[in-house]
Amino acid sequence: MLIGALVCAATSAFAVEPAPNGITLPEGYRQWQVLAVHQRSDNTTLRAVLGNDAAVKAVREGKTNPWPDGAVLGKLVWKGVKHDRWETALAPGDFVHAEFMVKDSARYPATGGWGFARWVGMAQKPYGTDANFVQECFNCHQPVKDRDFVFTHPAQLP
Amino acid sequence: MLIGALVCAATSAFAVEPAPNGITLPEGYRQWQVLAVHQRSDNTTLRAVLGNDAAVKAVREGKTNPWPDGAVLGKLVWKGVKHDRWETALAPGDFVHAEFMVKDSARYPATGGWGFARWVGMAQKPYGTDANFVQECFNCHQPVKDRDFVFTHPAQLP
Numbered sequence A, B: 001m002l003i004g005a006l007v008c009a010a011t012s013a014f015a016v017e018p019a020p021n022g023i024t025l026p027e028g029y030r031q032w033q034v035l036a037v038h039q040r041s042d043n044t045t046l047r048a049v050l051g052n053d054a055a056v057k058a059v060r061e062g063k064t065n066p067w068p069d070g071a072v073l074g075k076l077v078w079k080g081v082k083h084d085r086w087e088t089a090l091a092p093g094d095f096v097h098a099e100f101m102v103k104d105s106a107r108y109p110a111t112g113g114w115g116f117a118r119w120v121g122m123a124q125k126p127y128g129t130d131a132n133f134v135q136e137c138f139n140c141h142q143p144v145k146d147r148d149f150v151f152t153h154p155a156q157l158p
């Protein structure tokens, strides 16, 4: 089932808790530029990968290996549901989570210079019980170690 | 195959031709907020649906049936290709086209108040040989006539 839903204001009235490693929800991420769109067939999800201004600049200049300090990549994930009026279209259903990779090589040397953080669901509950949750993220990003731990190929755009 | 590519500057040095119905490529559309992400299984494509400020405001206020004059919806389409490092992920490959629906009820009464336009490929070639190309767009959007001809359900966002 599809749910038409509100895109909320950038500055929300209630505060979102920081992640267990101290990373706070990046402000204004809903307005960041889209760098790529992914679909995952294993869990039927749709994803938008977004970049803050520093990340977009890095992409434009081709300086993404490594990404510069200050670059933040965001990923918005939704369950994929069949569109109610178009048989062959998969559309966003329930919001799953928003997650981020914050490049700060001095601050996060143990995880490739990236700070990882995730907020789950519409309640934006921080993911992880303690700061070690980042091991799960970092482990999973090992297949792209040679690409500065980033899976996303910024999409072609004219 | 995946192609890492540049996200170009918002103001391009070369001019893009207007569509045969006179609509010009909306400025700064690459920076518009993402409203939804779609995947189409019939032609294996990935799509980002974006909205200009007026469209985002309309979504936030729940005023999308009809959408207000000034709202512009954009859609960026890429071929979907298997991600080179993650078996079950579909990622953006070749850029297919950017297309737009411009709400101006006085100007486009014959097509539900929407002006349609599409620019094809990285060359941004205007689609259509004459202004009648919009019939193809408008016909295909008939299944959502009762939703102001818009398929997209703006995605849930916290």
Ligand code: HEC
Pocket (backbone or CB within 6 Å): A038, A040, A047, A049, A073, A074, A075, A099, A100, A101, A116, A117, A118, A127, A133, A134, A136, A137, A138, A140, A141, A149, A150, A151, A152, A153, B086, B089
């Ligand atoms: C099961 C493996 C796996 C785990 C665990 C994982 N990731 Fe990822 N991540 C991926 C893959 C694969 C992609 C690219 C495809 C996609 O969109 O799913 C990705 C993409 C991302 C992106 C977009 C930038 C990029 O690298 O493409 C961010 C941001 C991100 N992950 C953050 C996180 C955070 C934060 C965590 C932990 C809280 C995490 N990831 C855990 C596999 C994983």
Ligand code: HEC
Pocket (backbone or CB within 6 Å): A086, A089, B038, B040, B047, B049, B073, B074, B075, B099, B100, B101, B116, B117, B118, B127, B133, B134, B136, B137, B138, B140, B141, B149, B150, B151, B152, B153
């Ligand atoms: C074959 C049917 C078909 C044709 C032809 C078609 N559209 Fe669409 N259009 C769709 C469907 C289905 C969606 C939503 C799912 C998706 O992303 O493909 C959509 C979505 C869109 C959107 C995003 C807003 C929305 O309604 O969801 C825009 C903008 C758009 N189309 C513009 C155009 C333009 C411009 C043309 C003609 C040059 C055109 N379309 C022709 C079927 C069509």
